[in-house]
Amino acid sequence: MSLELIANELLTACFDRLESDPSLLKRAQALLSQSGSSIQDGQLRLLTIKEYADRSNLSISTVRSLIRKGLPTLGAGPGRRIDAWLADSFIRKHKSKSTELEIQANRHAEMLYRRGETNS
Secondary structure (H helix, E strand, O other), rough: OOOOHHHHHHHHHHHHHHHHOOHHHHHHHHHHHOOOOOOOOOOEEEEHHHHHHHHOOHHHHHHHHHHHOOOOOOOOOOOEEEEEHHHHHHHHHHHHHHHHHHHHHHHHHHHHHOOOOOOO
């Protein structure tokens, strides 16, 4: 049995159990709210790659690229799901790191320019 199939079956079983046991759902909500994930109207906010791309105004290829860079997901293949809250947090952190690197690169380039050490 492939890892993808096992993960898909496990997620399905977990969701079925949460839907059938209100006390377990409340416990899961409490745990997820501590970790920053959320459940709305009794359901986890887990989206497909396409749904997350549409919701976030990103292309599917951009979302896949972010997944390769560490965007948190559950499952694999067609059953892969994205927790919207965790993904949004990852993207905010990723953007701030990118901005920091751009600022550092610009400062370094400006320093080289002032010294006359440009490549042009």
